[in-house]
Amino acid sequence: MATIAMKFGGTSVADIERIRHVATLVKREVERGNKVAVVVSAMAGETNKLVAWTNDAARGINNLAIPDQREYDVVVAAGEQITSGLLAITLNAMGVKARSWAGWQVPINTSAVHGSARIEGVPATEMKRAIEGGEVAVVAGFQGVAPGVRISTLGRGGSDTSAVAVAAGIGAARCDIYTDVDGVYTTDPRIVPKARRLEKIAYEEMLEMASLGAKVLQTRSVEIAMLHRVPTRVLSTFTPDVGGTLLCDEEDIVEKKPVTGIAYSRDEAKITLHKVPDKPGVSAAIFGPLADAGVNVDMIVQNVSEDGETTDLTFTCTRGELTRALAAIETHAKDIRYRSVTHTADVAKVSIIGIGMRAHPGVAQLMFRTLAEKGINIEVISTSEIKVSVLIAEEYVELAVRALHSAYELDAA
Amino acid sequence: MATIAMKFGGTSVADIERIRHVATLVKREVERGNKVAVVVSAMAGETNKLVAWTNDAARGINNLAIPDQREYDVVVAAGEQITSGLLAITLNAMGVKARSWAGWQVPINTSAVHGSARIEGVPATEMKRAIEGGEVAVVAGFQGVAPGVRISTLGRGGSDTSAVAVAAGIGAARCDIYTDVDGVYTTDPRIVPKARRLEKIAYEEMLEMASLGAKVLQTRSVEIAMLHRVPTRVLSTFTPDVGGTLLCDEEDIVEKKPVTGIAYSRDEAKITLHKVPDKPGVSAAIFGPLADAGVNVDMIVQNVSEDGETTDLTFTCTRGELTRALAAIETHAKDIRYRSVTHTADVAKVSIIGIGMRAHPGVAQLMFRTLAEKGINIEVISTSEIKVSVLIAEEYVELAVRALHSAYELDAA
Numbered sequence: 001m002a003t004i005a006m007k008f009g010g011t012s013v014a015d016i017e018r019i020r021h022v023a024t025l026v027k028r029e030v031e032r033g034n035k036v037a038v039v040v041s042a043m044a045g046e047t048n049k050l051v052a053w054t055n056d057a058a059r060g061i062n063n064l065a066i067p068d069q070r071e072y073d074v075v076v077a078a079g080e081q082i083t084s085g086l087l088a089i090t091l092n093a094m095g096v097k098a099r100s101w102a103g104w105q106v107p108i109n110t111s112a113v114h115g116s117a118r119i120e121g122v123p124a125t126e127m128k129r130a131i132e133g134g135e136v137a138v139v140a141g142f143q144g145v146a147p148g149v150r151i152s153t154l155g156r157g158g159s160d161t162s163a164v165a166v167a168a169g170i171g172a173a174r175c176d177i178y179t180d181v182d183g184v185y186t187t188d189p190r191i192v193p194k195a196r197r198l199e200k201i202a203y204e205e206m207l208e209m210a211s212l213g214a215k216v217l218q219t220r221s222v223e224i225a226m227l228h229r230v231p232t233r234v235l236s237t238f239t240p241d242v243g244g245t246l247l248c249d250e251e252d253i254v255e256k257k258p259v260t261g262i263a264y265s266r267d268e269a270k271i272t273l274h275k276v277p278d279k280p281g282v283s284a285a286i287f288g289p290l291a292d293a294g295v296n297v298d299m300i301v302q303n304v305s306e307d308g309e310t311t312d313l314t315f316t317c318t319r320g321e322l323t324r325a326l327a328a329i330e331t332h333a334k335d336i337r338y339r340s341v342t343h344t345a346d347v348a349k350v351s352i353i354g355i356g357m358r359a360h361p362g363v364a365q366l367m368f369r370t371l372a373e374k375g376i377n378i379e380v381i382s383t384s385e386i387k388v389s390v391l392i393a394e395e396y397v398e399l400a401v402r403a404l405h406s407a408y409e410l411d412a413a
Numbered sequence: 414m415a416t417i418a419m420k421f422g423g424t425s426v427a428d429i430e431r432i433r434h435v436a437t438l439v440k441r442e443v444e445r446g447n448k449v450a451v452v453v454s455a456m457a458g459e460t461n462k463l464v465a466w467t468n469d470a471a472r473g474i475n476n477l478a479i480p481d482q483r484e485y486d487v488v489v490a491a492g493e494q495i496t497s498g499l500l501a502i503t504l505n506a507m508g509v510k511a512r513s514w515a516g517w518q519v520p521i522n523t524s525a526v527h528g529s530a531r532i533e534g535v536p537a538t539e540m541k542r543a544i545e546g547g548e549v550a551v552v553a554g555f556q557g558v559a560p561g562v563r564i565s566t567l568g569r570g571g572s573d574t575s576a577v578a579v580a581a582g583i584g585a586a587r588c589d590i591y592t593d594v595d596g597v598y599t600t601d602p603r604i605v606p607k608a609r610r611l612e613k614i615a616y617e618e619m620l621e622m623a624s625l626g627a628k629v630l631q632t633r634s635v636e637i638a639m640l641h642r643v644p645t646r647v648l649s650t651f652t653p654d655v656g657g658t659l660l661c662d663e664e665d666i667v668e669k670k671p672v673t674g675i676a677y678s679r680d681e682a683k684i685t686l687h688k689v690p691d692k693p694g695v696s697a698a699i700f701g702p703l704a705d706a707g708v709n710v711d712m713i714v715q716n717v718s719e720d721g722e723t724t725d726l727t728f729t730c731t732r733g734e735l736t737r738a739l740a741a742i743e744t745h746a747k748d749i750r751y752r753s754v755t756h757t758a759d760v761a762k763v764s765i766i767g768i769g770m771r772a773h774p775g776v777a778q779l780m781f782r783t784l785a786e787k788g789i790n791i792e793v794i795s796t797s798e799i800k801v802s803v804l805i806a807e808e809y810v811e812l813a814v815r816a817l818h819s820a821y822e823l824d825a826a
Contacts, residue, residue: 016469050495056429057502068505074498074513078491082463085487089470092481100487104517105562149518 001033002173003131007141007163010044011180012237013083016090023090025178025240026136030096037127037137037170039163040087042079050076069114073143073153077103080140080159088138098136101127104151106169108144108162116155117146119162119224122169131170139166160221168228175225175232177217182236183245184209184216186410187262191398194411197243198260202250202355203229205260208387212351213265222247256356258363259408263351264397268298269322270347270379271315273329275339278311285335286313293328295321299349299380299391310339314380316391319345347379348397351389352404364388370407376400414446415586416544420554420576423457424593425650426496429503436503438591438653439549443509450540450550450583452576453500455492463489482527486556486566490516493553493572501551511549514540516556517564519582521575523557529568530559532575532637535582544583552579573634581641588638588645590630595649596658597622597629599823600675604811607824610656611673615663615768618673621800625764626678635660669769671776672821677810678762681711682735683792686742688723688752698748699726706741708734712762712793712804723752727793729804732758760792761810764802765817777801783820789813 006029008022022040029036042050054067054075067075084100091098103110106124110117127137141159146152154161160177167175182197184206189195201209203226210219216234225232225247235244276282290297298316305311317325322345329341357363367388371378376399380391392400405411419442421435435453442449455463467480467488480488497513504511516523519537523530540550554572559565567574573590580588596610597619614622616639623632629647638645638660648657689695703710711729718724730738735758742754770776780801784791789812793804805813818824 016466016473019470020473053429053495053499054502057432057499058506060429060433060503060506065506067502071498071501071505071513074501074515075495078494078498081494082466082488082491085484085491086466086470088484088487089467089480090473092484093471093473093478100484102487102564151515 001035003035003037003170004029005037005039005163005167005170005172005175007039007159007175007177008041008237009159009179010041010047012178013040013087014044016086019083019086019090022237023087023094023096025237026091027094027096030136035131035134037131037139037166037172038087039139039141039159039166040080040083041141041159043083046079046082047076050079070150073114073151076153077140077143077151080142084138084140091136091138096136097134098138099130100138100140102140103143104145104149106139106166108165110144110146110152110154112146112148112152114146114150114152117144117152118220119144119154119165122165124166124169128170157218160218161224164221164224164230164232167230168224172230175230177232177234178237178240179216179234180237181216181234182239182243183234184214184261186260187401187405188264191401192405195405196410196412198245200246200248200253201260202253203247204250204386205353205355206247208351208353208384209261209263212263212349212353212387212389214261214263250355253355256359257354257408258356258360259352259354259410260356261353262401262404262408262410263353264401265349266394266397267318267320268316268347268349268391269319269343269345270391271317271322271325271329271341271343273313273336273338273341275310276313277337278305278309282336285332286329289328289332290325293324295325295328299382299389301380316347316349316380346394347391348394349389349391350397350400350404351387352408353387355386357386366407367404370403371400374399374403414448416448416450416583417442418450418452418576418580418583418585418588420452420572420588420590421454421650422572422592423454423460425591426453426500427457429499432496432499432503435650436500436507436509438650439504440507440509443549448544448547450544450552450579450585451500452552452554452572452579453493453496454554454572456496459492459495460489463492483563486527486564489566490553490556490564493555497551497553504549504551509549510547511551512543513551513553515553517558517562519552519579521557521578523559523565523567525559525561525565527559527563527565530557530565531633532557532567532578535578537579537582541583570631573631574637577634577637577643577645580643580645581637585643588643590645590647591650591653592629592647593650594629594647595652595656596647597627597674599673600814600818601677604814605818608818609823609825611658613659613661613666614673615666616660617663617799618766618768619660621764621766621797622674622676625676625762625766625800625802627674627676663768666768669772670767670821671769671773672765672767672823673769674766675814675817675821675823676764676766677814679807679810680731680733681729681760681762681804682732682756682758683727683729683760683804684735684738684742684754684756685725685727686749686751686754687725689726690750691718691722691724695749698745699742702741702745703738706737708738708741712795712802714793729760729762729793759807760804761807762802762804763810763813763817764800765821766800768799770799779820780817783816784813787812787816
């Protein structure tokens with residue numbers, strides 16, 4: 001008998017019939033003797049509808065207006081509230097004692113950054129008592145309560161984070177993330193049909209996979225799982241008895257291949273400043289204004305100076321940030337003193353990830369050779385202890401991912 | 414400059430365009446120098462959708478199951494939460510500082526009777542401060558917070574009650590109920606085209622009108638308005654500058670006709686117990702079990718005993734309670750000792766209402782004569798100081814209402 005957290009995403013609760021299926025999965029855990037907290041997203045489609053309403057409400061008045069973020073949260077959070085109530089109704093009708101908990105009731109305390117708030121703590125004293133008393137707690141995901149007792153939301157995908165934070169908050173033995181795929185794969189199976197499901201993946205690896213483009217889990221949820229050492233499983237709502245992937249400590253993984261998985265992201269844009277002065281202080285002149293403009297600079301490369309006086313500097317950010325980045329650079333043109341600026345969004349980032357890299361030298365070399373053999377030019381490189389990322393032309397993404405998947409012997413037999 | 418409460422129903426906020434219209438009405442009050450709390454219903458159609466989901470969720474499991482009432486409230490209350498956020502977004506985009514307040518945030522404290530909770534108090538300390546600071550408070554109607562910090566709802570039409578209770582709670586000088594009609598009429602204009610809008614109506618009269626079938630305001634909202642002496646206006650969202658009806662003290666009405674209005678209700682059922690013993694204790698034997706079964710007995714008539722030993726007893730309840738009432742009587746047949754029981758739902762109640770009745774004798778007599786002249790049989794009569802109600806066959810409702818409207822000289826010129 002253990003306390004476990006379960007999480008179901010929007011497609012898993014898309015209609016009443018699916019909510020009923022979710023209820024049977026919850027009931028099964030209760031019948032196994034487990035105590036359960038279940039975290040739910042909004043029914044698929046509901047969030048989009050609510051978001052569209054908030055935009056209409058603001059833009060009808062003024063085409064430039066964006067919705068007041070705190071009120072946006074009030075509207076959008078209603079989606080998960082509805083699902084939590086419906087699942088609790090279904091469970092009670094099945095004879096499983098259950099009650100819903102909105103973010104403010106748990107409480108899931110968050111920062112005041114409405115629309116993309118950060119979970120700061122899940123005291124959950126009363127909810128824990130209810131769970132220990134045998135009642136299933138149905139928690140509205142994606143939401144919390146910000147300072148001033150205002151409703152907040154965590155931003156898209158935040159329900160994963162809610163689930164892991166609730167699991168940590170109630171001291172759950174396990175957090176099961178039910179989704180529409182049956183686990184974490186070596187790479188995106190839509191690109192590489194030979195991709196394999198991983199039985200286990202280390203928290204650190206999953207964190208890199210998620211932040212480098214793998215969409216199966218939200219980055220912040222993996223951070224919390226890692227921080228609180230919550231054993232987290234990814235498994236399919238529709239085939240819950242097969243497969244699944246366990247996020248665990250590095251020590252719990254016996255066979256450590258040099259590369260565990262390959263991630264990619266198309267949400268990349270590249271900006272190059274030509275002929276900037278090659279002297280101290282120029283980086284600060286460039287990246288200070290970008291940070292102020294809320295641009296998250298990712299990869300950076302500075303060319304070797306040819307004339308000893310100027311150099312070219314290239315960096316990447318997300319496509320959504322491109323316009324803001326260019327505006328910030330133009331505004332500070334006098335301080336930066338570049339000759340010209342070029343930019344493109346036709347780039348993508350491909351990354352190899354693996355804790356085994358630490359023990360295997362030459363892992364990056366194989367990546368570069370493999371891409372070279374396919375005639376793919378590497379524009380920027382960035383590395384960390386357990387990953388190597390390269391920026392390439394977007395049109396080569398599939399080719400690159402497939403070639404690397406084979407080169408690192410990840411293909412299924 | 415005054416603090417006022419405004420209330421908009423579901424048809425007034427049915428889509429974003431209408432919410433925008435509501436925002437302009439709120440803005441106008443702010444520009445007049447007023448401080449405003451605005452109470453909103455769910456967008457027309459939303460509540461029905463949410464209610465249907467709760468029923469599906471419960472019934473899919475077990476055809477007899479009704480949704481857990483506390484979770485029903487969680488789901489349904491989301492409707493008003495959404496509207497409150499959308500109106501706050503619209504107002505902010507218009508440059509009118511506004512924030513939404515859910516029932517639990519105000520707080521609107523209610524009883525624990527989920528699904529039809531009763532407002533017990535609206536402390537609203539913080540909200541009052543925000544309003545005094547010049548911020549429009551957009552309150553989610555129809556909901557509150559029950560003991561145990563659970564979301565509660567007031568039952569259909571509860572947003573009127575929310576509005577008047579909020580007006581009382583913040584000490585508003587006035588409560589304006591915007592709806593799809595432009596005031597309170599002498600009777601239902603769909604039946605009597607010559608019905609006239611009333612400029613003023615006394616709280617007591619409105620209370621009788623509402624509880625006897627007039628649908629323009631919820632009974633409980635009138636009770637609260639009367640109790641706290643909140644001057645309450647009913648006016649049209651779509652033509653806010655014409656007409657309207659003010660609920661006020663009896664003393665503020667100069668011309669007191671004997672009859673102010675005529676109400677009717679088709680939601681009536683009649684049960685007759687034949688040959689019950691005509692002796693003390695029989696009423697208790699009948700009405701005790703009915704009260705236990707949650708049946709609200711309305712009109713009662715006991716015939717004169719013909720044999721000196723038994724009598725016939727007739728009473729009415731709503732059509733929804735008929736089955737429960739018959740079951741309760743059957744269960745207690747031994748104690749009541751009736752010969753037989755008959756029942757019908759083909760009846761309706763027609764009432765004349767007016768504070769002027771107190772000063773004018775013979776008012777009821779005109780009612781009975783008018784109905785007799787039309788050949789309408791009166792089955793049951795009940796009276797109070799300011800109303801006379803009669804039960805008649807349902808098919809005569811329109812005829813009776815029209816005849817009485819003329820007889821009491823209420824027809825528009």
